[in-house]
Amino acid sequence: MSTDSMPSVSVEGKTAVVIGGTRGIGRAIALGFAEDGADVVATSRSADAVERVAEELRERGAATAEVTCDVTDADSLETLRDTTIEEVGDVDILVNSAGTVAQSPITEMTDEEWQQDIEVDLTGVFTACRVFAREMDAGSIINISSMSADQAREARAAYCAAKSGVNGLTRAAAADLAPDIRVNAIAPGFVKTEMAGPKLDDGSEFRETVDERTPMGRVATPDEMVGTALYLASDAASFTTGEVITVDGGYDDSAQ
Ligand SMILES: NC(=O)c1ccc[n+]([C@@H]2O[C@H](COP(=O)([O-])OP(=O)(O)OC[C@H]3O[C@@H](n4cnc5c(N)ncnc54)[C@H](O)[C@@H]3O)[C@@H](O)[C@H]2O)c1
Numbered sequence: 001m002s003t004d005s006m007p008s009v010s011v012e013g014k015t016a017v018v019i020g021g022t023r024g025i026g027r028a029i030a031l032g033f034a035e036d037g038a039d040v041v042a043t044s045r046s047a048d049a050v051e052r053v054a055e056e057l058r059e060r061g062a063a064t065a066e067v068t069c070d071v072t073d074a075d076s077l078e079t080l081r082d083t084t085i086e087e088v089g090d091v092d093i094l095v096n097s098a099g100t101v102a103q104s105p106i107t108e109m110t111d112e113e114w115q116q117d118i119e120v121d122l123t124g125v126f127t128a129c130r131v132f133a134r135e136m137d138a139g140s141i142i143n144i145s146s147m148s149a150d151q152a153r154e155a156r157a158a159y160c161a162a163k164s165g166v167n168g169l170t171r172a173a174a175a176d177l178a179p180d181i182r183v184n185a186i187a188p189g190f191v192k193t194e195m196a197g198p199k200l201d202d203g204s205e206f207r208e209t210v211d212e213r214t215p216m217g218r219v220a221t222p223d224e225m226v227g228t229a230l231y232l233a234s235d236a237a238s239f240t241t242g243e244v245i246t247v248d249g250g251y252d253d254s255a256q
Contacts, residue, residue, distance in 0.1 A: 024193030
């Protein structure tokens, strides 16, 4: 293949929406896309957080819009989509990074905790895919799943079930939306964000176990999810759809 026809790992000139993009992994992806030349709308439920990240996006040269959204509210997702189209441009890339995690053993998990994780982590991804795909002519949808989709996690029944659902949803949506819209997922391992919380702090017992079980010997920074997102969003991934790409530093639960 000549370099002239080499597909580019770039999102320059594209318009991206990153839901859950005001913090953690979503924010890193939103800023990474902006640095690469995309226009980006990064959103969550907090107007203050949306305003702060919009400023960071503008500093990187991106056009943006300030709009909040709650993934459990389909109307707010429609408003997000329509505002983006009106104020920024037709959406080429959707990243679903909103997430929450209930932490209770199954015998103590309440109905509310179960429903909250399923509604945000699974139904929210479904609703966002549906709302945006209806108005996307072509492009790429990236769902942020988790390695917990395929591994046992103590006291995370709802989260693990939701993330397994995201992987199934990703494959099914890819089949429905081909060939124009590609749908893939990224399954991160342990990433140091507010969601992961103090248990991943240096020196904690849990962190030591994670480091031992991770061939890379550490947890990830949010920035380390950006390269995979850039690839999946770009034309370089033109034949990649329905895939779940694990980015976990080689983590192995069974390693002693
Ligand atoms: N941090 C990790 O170790 C890790 C590992 C695997 C997967 N993940 C997944 O990555 C994604 C991002 O997680 P993070 O660690 O960056 O977490 P985070 O808590 O730092 O960020 C989550 C974002 O989602 C937003 N959000 C939460 N509920 C929302 C709702 N109802 N509507 C709209 N926005 C909402 C929050 O405001 C925040 O901006 C999540 O889906 C999470 O499950 C994280």
